[in-house]
Amino acid sequence: MKISRKHFIVLLVLILGLVFLNFFPNITKASGNFIFKIFSPVQKLFISLGNKITGSFQILFSISDLAKENEQLKQKNSNLELQLTELNELRKENENLRNALDFPLKNSLVYAMSSIVGKNLQGTDDWILINKGTKDGLDKNMAVVSGDFYLVGKIVDAGKDFSKVTLITDRNSMVSAMVENNRNEGLVQKDASAGKIFLDFVPKNETIELGEKIITSGMDNIYPKGIIIGTVQNIDSSENQLFLKIIISPGADFEKLENVFILKSK
């Protein structure tokens, strides 16, 4: 396919024309929505196929650990069942007390399920695309959680049929959070050099243990209180730091995410 001088100029004009489109954000947004609509089924297929292929390899490499993991999961499951029974009891008690005091639940949320139809292809920003947008009632700054209710991120751009979700592992993400047990509050952000997320602004004299849960505090008015962000993986209390640097292992497995829930205020 040869390109003549005339075609070359036409292409250059086309490129400049595309740049000029920036002055009309509505057109760029509408064209984005159109392309997502066409391309999203293909990309969903690519993501799911890729997950299956890499998943099969992972299974092959981890066969020896499966028995051990199975035992651990059984143990965890029985612990969780016990906790669930206790929680159900507490919920009933809470409901009864609320009814007695005539004190309704605040900040009730509804969940909209959505599929991931795209992932970042460029650079190092961590974001995903979901197949629901403004026409489904989604809007900017709505919190997004995984199927197992771990924090995933928030909507940063809502189109008509699609929304862009920034993950909590993105370098610009900030989440008001706290340590579940001792309720110490701080900010979860990304350590760009280490490529990990950490809880900042927790005083050095506090005792935090490895494996403790880090949950959202609700102070930023974006993420509802109580969503699990992850668990404490490491604590850096070196002298050159003013606060503890609590490295978090995120609860959500971002590589394998296929569906998410968007939290909408009722």
Added chain:
Amino acid sequence: MQNFIKTLIFIAIILFLEIGIFPHLKIFGVFPDLMLASVLSLSILKGFKKSLVWIVIVGLFLDVYSLNNYFGISIICMFFAAFTAFFLSQNVFKKTNIASVFPVFLLSITLYNLLFFIIYKILSTPSEFSLIKFIINIVYSAIAAVPVFYSFKKLFSAVKQ
């Protein structure tokens, strides 16, 4: 036309690798930019002018798809990177062995990322910058670009035959 369709199918396969496979092979949270590698390979193998169509198609797709705040950034950066790759392959690293191809990719991918970073720095709010990630991104993309280049080379030689 046959060449165009074959290239299109090949780019679709590369897109699948970039979307489906490489996100699982991240190094320091970074995975290679295979679409850029495709455009650079085309520029080296078919010439800058002939690769312009692909610069527009791939760049436009990435710009729309990434919901970049500024439309056309990928196309412009790809335009200069593809020209650099073509220029270097014609004037400095003339052979098509790995020792010549790798530095061409390394330099043109560096230019692409630098331009992208500078334009974003000028136009949008400043964000945290990690030099290590920046370097890993360039090196990883350049390494991954080598097999992409040879696959395209094989594809075009098969079409000629």
